[in-house]
Amino acid sequence: MLRLKSLIPLTIKRRISNGNPIEGFELTCGLEIHTQLNTTNKLFSRSVNNPFESISSPNVNTSYFDIALPGTQPILNYEAVLFALKLALSLNSTVNLSSQFDRKHYFYGDQPQGYQITQHYHPFSKGGYLRLSKEFDEIKELSKEIRITQLQIEQDTARSLYHQSSQQNSGEETLIDLNRSNVPLIELVTEPDFHDILQVKAFIKKYQNLVRQLKISTGDLEAGSIRIDVNVSVNEHPRVELKNLPNTSSIINAIKYEYERQVNVLKNNEQDSSTVVETRGWDGSKTTVLRSKESTMDYRYMADPELPPIALSSDVLSEVAKTLSKDADDCIRELMSNPYNLSKKDARIMTIQNDFNELYNNEELRVYYIDTFNAYKGSTEDNEISDPKIVVSWILHELLGNLKKLQIPLNQLSQNILSPKKLASFLNIVHGGVISNSNAKQLLFHILEEYKLGSCKEPKDIDFMILIKKYDLEVTKNIDYNTLEADCREIIETLNNPKMIESIKSGKKKNSIKYLVGLGMRKYQGKIQAQELETMFKKILNVK
Template structure:
């Protein structure tokens, strides 16, 4: 199945390259999403079975109970942790949590649904309303700001998984019930999306939100988050798109379906667009699976074995009181004074990709903020604010990834107060940036060689003296003049010098200083080179 998904991705790439999708105003796209999110509870929704983080990768049927396999006579018992997670997500989305919600049975018959129905919330969902705001500044959409409104959130149980194989020329269906009864939140948006950028931004933002709240891994690839798309063109009947394993498949399926429907409308062949239908994504095209079921088809009924979820008002306010600061607010804070991070750097500290096992965004952000404040105590100048950003987000993280050292271990020898002392040496030009990179990598490499067991705090003055990394305070003036002249001769021409001297290309001076730092192996201060180059070239600005 993983191999099939990989083939889909390749086909999707080929499809995008061969066909250019233009969303035209006379063919208005109207799109909504249904997102099923597996919750990271300890147990399943209505049983004491272990809720595995990777149910489809574990030994089939190894995380099941009598209730999960629908043994007659077994009864459900609600896992209140799932209710807590649903409440946290609802509050983060500014949704209205219903003080009374109920569970209903949605009847349909598949081999991987042994009960013959799925327990969901049709009549009284857990929460209604709410929104996710997308903006041009933070999310890269075309509009300055756009709210994607939420119709409802409901708690429901997941189904099992059917696997099809050939045996003696017959198709054999194998059923794995590890996923059966895993708790889900189904989020349904209103059809507020009108272009691809909005859909992509929403999925990424929602994915980061559930990770930020610690309620789900949010991984599309493992099925922890599954997205169905509902779309229509020019108010024709809604089409549901299923079998969308990742973001690229979601985007490419929307593009293909948009082109397909526009083609039918432009030819006057709209009869097939009058009826709602469900279509699947093959990796290169959408194909009809069935006509869209109606509410009557599912024969919804209140579940007689499950009582209402009845929440007191102080329970909701209590959970609201322990909610963490939300990602957008954190990013805006990081992009303002005193931090003034770029959007890219702010996202590194805020967005959890769930793919880098060297650190998670919360631990990294905490480390950065503590180091920044410790450094601020040592240095008052505002111009030094970028040092923690550059050295933690870029140099330090780069070394951790290269050496495969988790942040949780590295910060034992370089806690924020120690890293702030390291930055102070840089700020005071006691050691050059070039030498600092060598020193930082040496410290971490030595720690790695000890199998992360040597927890000695580095003695920076001793190491600088031992490896002769300190900046040269008393530079031989004749040696410096000769070095600068050599650089000017080798790397400049008349036009270069004229533009530099006139101030037309001031950045050229940084190039010359960089060459000097490289030649001196970073031991001569940049300010010495700048002073000497200006003197030789008679630069007045």
């Protein structure tokens, strides 16, 4: 794809401000979000839905209907309807039990039919909201409700690719890749409820997490799975639509620039303080006019004669609602309270889906954690856990790291080798002092690696104690402290680093003692607990 260099001299490029509101000029924004659904097939054909097929293989995921061959007819993919229903219910939107498809007529190279199938007159759902909070979304207000105007199902267009023609003096040419044509989209339109850039940023992030949690989209802006247009106005004057916003930073910077541009227009035009209704693009440093009100297209909407209405029963809505997970904020609050007492950071990791991960989603992770926690708690003598961080630390820092390294899905792990109850029993062994933390981490990775390689004949029947004895990993119970002290002194002498030792003694770098403990663990091959080594080093160095 052609990458155009900016022709604007650096000296006249305007610096983007921090976006702080200017007294007397209120920012108002609304969003139009197009979300690609990751259904198996396209919206009105049986073509494979893979809009991100390599550019080197264009037009491979197409059917006769996708390329608008005369005489072909659309057949609705009801998986897209299910995905739309999940999103609508999650946003508290009122689902239209009889929604209708319409044709939006326009001619462009990326739309081979000459029209786009969308929902104009009778959209899939109307109303609803997404709630933001200061506690979890980093906005200024304690709580902010962003209202949803409507959701509609529609087909995506093809992709235009620009590059220099191979023929001499032919200039730039445009190629059309139809892999994306007829991919199912949900268009979400918000009310103009945004009056602060932080609100816009928080909404986008929360919406991305929602579609990932629902498993209906990858939610990636950079890859084009989500495309966002922003309507901006100041002091309720005519809005300006911003397009060509490839990522969150572009959206935020474009709003900042456009806000200040409109403020300057209003300040310098006091007699007729209005901006022109227009569509503007973002080139990375400023907004530029794409088309004005005079060039607004008449799309000649009409009901699609080849597609019947989508008829849903209220029973379908209630059954789908039962499958939806709890609100993300409620889940975070639950994990931060008794008995889990997680930090906000760990609770968010358990709940917020920052990317589309094929190995697990956050609902699976959260359920796995809670089940492991309860199993571990139930196995203790007093049905209490002295340190709640034990379970979350092992799952987030050890288990997930191993799963990513070995590419093992969490649900496969849970069903075949390490159920929550099984992991709880392993943690009991570790924190019962049978095996040191360092050796336990190595043993866990070894077990998972053997499972990945298919070496575990009966993975469900793994006995941790047998493996610990087999590999001679048990912690030494009868420690000869005289020998331990001599070995620790030898480690300090061999290290020959007076500067480090002095910094430990003086308290300037207390954590450096961890390095000494690591050397001791290596010498004893993890068969002495780290606490024993740390206590001995502190005794030798006279450190409290």
